Amino acid sequence: MGGASIKRASPDFVKRVTGQVIGGDAPAGHPEPLKTIIDLALRDYDPLWVAAGTADSLVSLSYNELLALTSGTELNVR
Structure with missing residues (x-):
């Protein structure tokens, strides 16, 4: 990512950008x-459980499904 730093998004930012509350923000379906x-370390977990748009809903995905769904960039975050 060219040496840029990554930081956790604030709840206000998440709500404004996704329309969803933090803790329920799904990996897709944004405005x-x-x-x-996508942290490469997630490859070690199967399945992955991700939020599904509300604070009390989840969906399971494989790493490759998450990558495809989000068109994400793989990165070693550690």
């Missing part, structure tokens, strides 16, 4: 496309 970073 506008988002640049998404």
